[in-house]
Amino acid sequence: MEVSIVMPCLNEEATIGSCIIKAKKGLQSAGVSGEIVVVDNGSTDRSVDNARQLGARVVFEANKGYGNAYKKGFAEAHGQFLIMGDSDDTYDFSEIRPFIDALKKGADLVVGTRLKGKILPGAMPPLHRYFGTPFLAWLLNLFFKTGISDPNCGLRGLTKDAFLKMHLQSGGMEFASEMIINAAREKLKIKEVPITYYPRQGESKLRTFHDGWRHLRFMLFYSPTYLFLLPGALISLIGLFFLVAILPGTFSFGGLKFDIHYMVLGSALSTLGSQILTIGLFAKCYAYTEGYEVEDRFIKFFLKHFSLERGLYLGGILFLIGLIWNIFILVKWINSDFGALAEIRPALFALSLVVLGVQAIFSSFFISILLLKKGRF
């Protein structure tokens, strides 16, 4: 069998029939043999009966959710090529030929784009059209460089091989993002096809903020660089700047005077920033041990040069400088008969070094534990 058209369906009795009729036309006009698989997980209306009457194969999935439905449908599909799309009649399955042609020409994943195609009036709420979808597309391309203009478009084609290579996990709507991220990661050949988006009948299953957040958090899970490393580095640098600039005395800039309060802030920020940064390193090392290819230069450099002993050495030096410095201050205090002491700036600086040093020591151990699996030690 050449093509399986897979449709997830949850209470779409008004439209499932029309989708199946259009899908049959689509197969015919593309000149391919195929089947239509409808994945239900608990429709309480006539969707399943309607689908069966029109000759579609209905499969059931116990776990609710858009992603769960597709995983089941793809696993059950017999076709070499898979076409996926909603059963709410928002996509015209009679026009799937460009998707099949692109797959035949060697594409692994073909994603429809409504933004470069046509969106009929009433098909997409302005919040999704002008904010949600472009924002998620922008983030996806910033994080993963996929070049996809409409990552939430539900009409797509892929090969069964590509599906197996992607190892998709998501149960909900974020399945759509996962597919593109994993395809990009596996270096699959991705192509876009402009399509028309039609207004929906029946009730939408999309919950704007709930599902938007699921897409967003999924992207963050897979991008420790943007989630941890860059914010961590920025916060650390701001913190270190205040710590160093105020150490010798009040720091003046543009008529403003920055003193001890900002140094306390600097100390807190440098600790916070380095903590976020090390969590980023943990995440990267974890991804590395899980078999993900390491591509960014910073992490490649880190992995090449990291060793437990180097981490301990660096942490130990920071710790000792801070400790000795603070001991000097203590001795000064004792020598002044425990009198008043004006050493807040150096004491705070030294204390920050102690904290950073200890953090480096324990982080190095934790990174080493993560890397054990790779036989690094």
Ligand SMILES: Nc1nc2c(ncn2[C@@H]2O[C@H](COP(=O)(O)OP(=O)(O)OP(=O)(O)O)[C@@H](O)[C@H]2O)c(=O)[nH]1
């Ligand atoms: N089997 C199954 N199908 C689902 C589930 N949730 C959504 N669907 C189907 O997945 C498709 C996508 O859901 P929609 O509600 O159309 O979401 P959307 O396309 O992002 O939003 P609209 O633009 O409002 O249509 C539809 O065909 C739904 O019937 C589910 O939990 N199980």
Ligand SMILES: [Mg+2]
């Ligand atoms: Mg829909």
